[in-house]
Amino acid sequence: MTEETVLNESNSAGLEAFEMPLFQAMRRLQQDAEVHAKRLARYGGLSPVQLMILQVLASEGQLTASDLSRRVSLTAATLSGQIDRLEERGLLQRQRDEQDRRRQWLLLSDSGRALLQQAPALLPPEFRARFAALPQWERHALTAALLRAAELCGDME
Structure with a gap:
C-alpha cells in the first residue's frame, strides 16, 4: 500500500462524520433560497x-x-x-x-x-441583518467558505 493510498483512505474515513451535517446545511440553504425566490x-x-x-x-x-x-x-x-x-x-x-x-x-x-x-435585495432581509451584525472577519470567512463550497460542488447541473 502506498503512502498516497493510506492518506486517501484516512481522509475518506473522516469524511463520513461531515457528510450528514454538510448535506443538512446545504439543504437548509436550498430551502431558504426557494422561499426567498417565491417572495421575489x-x-x-x-x-x-x-x-x-x-x-x-x-x-x-x-x-x-x-x-x-x-x-x-x-x-x-x-x-x-x-x-x-x-x-x-x-x-x-x-x-x-x-x-x-x-x-x-x-x-x-x-x-x-x-x-x-x-x-x-437578492438575499432575504433576515439573513442580511444577521450577516451585517457579524464582525467583518467573520463575514469574510463565511463568504470565503461558501465560495469554496460552491467551487467544490463544481458543475453539478
Whole structure:
C-alpha cells in the first residue's frame, strides 16, 4: 500500500462524520433560497437569477451574453432563456456592436433600471441583518467558505 493510498483512505474515513451535517446545511440553504425566490416572484415576477442578471447589467453597463454567463454562473442555454424573458418584459435590450456587427451587447432598459430601484435585495432581509451584525472577519470567512463550497460542488447541473 502506498503512502498516497493510506492518506486517501484516512481522509475518506473522516469524511463520513461531515457528510450528514454538510448535506443538512446545504439543504437548509436550498430551502431558504426557494422561499426567498417565491417572495421575489411575488414582486414583479422576477426570479433571483433574473434579478441578479439585471443587477450585473446595471453595475457593468453592458456585457456580451458570454461575459454575462460567466458573471452569473449560468450556462449559455440557460442564460439565453432568461435573457429572452427579460427582453420580452422590456427590462433589458440587445444592441449590435457598431464595429463588429456579429457582437451583441446586453443593456439594462429604462424599465429595468426603474424596476431595480424598487426591487428587494437578492438575499432575504433576515439573513442580511444577521450577516451585517457579524464582525467583518467573520463575514469574510463565511463568504470565503461558501465560495469554496460552491467551487467544490463544481458543475453539478
